[in-house]
Amino acid sequence: MIDEPWSSILSAAVYILLAPVIGGLVAGIDRKVTARMQGRVGPPVIQPFYDVGKLFEKENPVVTTTQNFYVLSYLVFMVVAGALFFSGGDMLLVIFAFTLSHIFLVLGAYASYSPYSHIGAERELIQIIAYEPMIIFTAVGMYMVTHSFNVSAIVSSGIPIIMFLPGVFIGYLIVLTIKLRKSPFDLSTSHHAHQEIVKGVTTDFAGPNLGKIEIAHWYEYVFLLGVVYLFFGFNPLIAVAAIIVAYFLEILIDNTTSRVKWQLTLRSAWLVAGTLGIVNLGVLYYLRMVVAP
Amino acid sequence: MTYLKKSPWIIHYDASSCNGCDIEVLAALTPLYDVERFGIVNTGNPKHADIFLVTGSVNEQNRQVLINTYEQIPDPKVVVAIGICATSGGIFRECYNVMGGIDKVIPVDVYVTGCAARPESIIDGVVQGLGILESKRLAMAEKRAGSRAKAGDAV
Numbered sequence: 442m443i444d445e446p447w448s449s450i451l452s453a454a455v456y457i458l459l460a461p462v463i464g465g466l467v468a469g470i471d472r473k474v475t476a477r478m479q480g481r482v483g484p485p486v487i488q489p490f491y492d493v494g495k496l497f498e499k500e501n502p503v504v505t506t507t508q509n510f511y512v513l514s515y516l517v518f519m520v521v522a523g524a525l526f527f528s529g530g531d532m533l534l535v536i537f538a539f540t541l542s543h544i545f546l547v548l549g550a551y552a553s554y555s556p557y558s559h560i561g562a563e564r565e566l567i568q569i570i571a572y573e574p575m576i577i578f579t580a581v582g583m584y585m586v587t588h589s590f591n592v593s594a595i596v597s598s599g600i601p602i603i604m605f606l607p608g609v610f611i612g613y614l615i616v617l618t619i620k621l622r623k624s625p626f627d628l629s630t631s632h633h634a635h636q637e638i639v640k641g642v643t644t645d646f647a648g649p650n651l652g653k654i655e656i657a658h659w660y661e662y663v664f665l666l667g668v669v670y671l672f673f674g675f676n677p678l679i680a681v682a683a684i685i686v687a688y689f690l691e692i693l694i695d696n697t698t699s700r701v702k703w704q705l706t707l708r709s710a711w712l713v714a715g716t717l718g719i720v721n722l723g724v725l726y727y728l729r730m731v732v733a734p
Numbered sequence: 735m736t737y738l739k740k741s742p743w744i745i746h747y748d749a750s751s752c753n754g755c756d757i758e759v760l761a762a763l764t765p766l767y768d769v770e771r772f773g774i775v776n777t778g779n780p781k782h783a784d785i786f787l788v789t790g791s792v793n794e795q796n797r798q799v800l801i802n803t804y805e806q807i808p809d810p811k812v813v814v815a816i817g818i819c820a821t822s823g824g825i826f827r828e829c830y831n832v833m834g835g836i837d838k839v840i841p842v843d844v845y846v847t848g849c850a851a852r853p854e855s856i857i858d859g860v861v862q863g864l865g866i867l868e869s870k871r872l873a874m875a876e877k878r879a880g881s882r883a884k885a886g887d888a889v
Binding site: 472476479480481482483484485488490491492493494495498499500501502637639640643644645646647648651 | 736737738740741765768770771772773777778779781782784806808809810871874
């Protein structure tokens with residue numbers, strides 16, 4: 442057995458090295474499954490790696506040099522958030538670093554002069570406002586069940602967290618749709634509605650900068666699916682199965698729904714957080730404090 | 735290592751075409767032809783694009799738009815003129831308000847003829863463009879290495 446500080450450093454290093462590989466494959470499988478759902482053959486599973494490799498071969502036209510800094514910060518803080526998570530760090534600190542990285546992306550989009558980039562930045566902010574409460578409730582719910590914000594303690598507690606937090610889990614899956622930039626909440630990048638706001642937040646990023654954003658997305662995928670793992674931490678097999686089912690559901694929702702306006706995105710995300718999240722936490726509190734103290 | 739040929743992202747611009755060729759361009763993205771098999775993605779953003787597909791004979795109204803779009807695409811890039819109007823002006827060639835072909839305005843690498851151009855020939859044109867894209871990338875890399883070596887000499 443490796444000692445405590447070294448094992449967490451090791452798992453952080455493993456995350457930093459392997460997350461882009463897994464995240465890229467997840468993105469590739471996503472595109473393949475999406476294509477099959479639409480009756481197409483689809484690109485090869487490793488297509489996302491070709492895409493990013495290509496982006497680094499291209500010229501890097503920069504609108505304002507501050508963009509480079511913001512994009513790099515987005516990537517670095519996304520890696521930091523995931524590394525903290527996988528090294529068993531504090532959930533609240535993880536969420537803080539995760540949100541900060543997205544703020545850098547928004548700042549990067551605001552740094553350019555394109556109105557499409559600005560619309561994308563505004564929508565990205567709205568998306569952050571929409572999903573943030575539910576993410577916080579997820580951390581709070583895990584604290585209420587395991588009495589710890591530390592990811593390592595949550596995983597090793599052996600408690601089937603999903604049994605205590607079914608509402609929070611469903612709520613998390615719904616905000617996961619926002620986070621994975623999937624329809625019906627794909628507002629800021631206009632990923633599916635191609636020319637609507639050109640490319641939203643990523644409009645003025647090209648070449649290597651866009652490549653860095655893609656790599657940050659891969660790190661993000663692995664981190665977000667890691668949170669799904671926490672709900673089923675008592676049994677790794679069930680946890681991996683849950684991740685696969687959850688991601689498949691996200692692809693299905695992506696392909697069967699049309700996009701909604703930002704108002705409905707915000708309202709539905711908060712409604713979910715307000716009902717599923719708060720009711721779940723309230724019931725848990727009642728059972729802990731009143732029924733069986 | 736070359737990834738450019740495996741992930742050509744296209745942008746499509748209608749420079750006063752009758753829309754016939756544009757429908758054929760979009761047909762190439764449907765399940766029947768599914769160009770995403772080859773990693774081809776239709777982006778709406780010139781800054782993300784590698785291959786510029788242009789249809790129509792270009793007039794005074796959209797001449798500048800065409801130039802702007804072309805200049806916003808990062809190097810290396812390839813221009814494919816699609817349809818007889820884009821290659822030479824077609825039946826509108828003699829019109830007073832028509833440029834008569836994309837190559838009067840921006841440099842064109844591949845010409846795809848037809849009225850309207852068939853999806854098969856459009857895909858063929860894009861595939862031929864990939865070879866040119868690769869040679870442009872090599873030229874760019876050589877130029878970069880050359881300028882770096884020169885800077886080294888100066889030091």
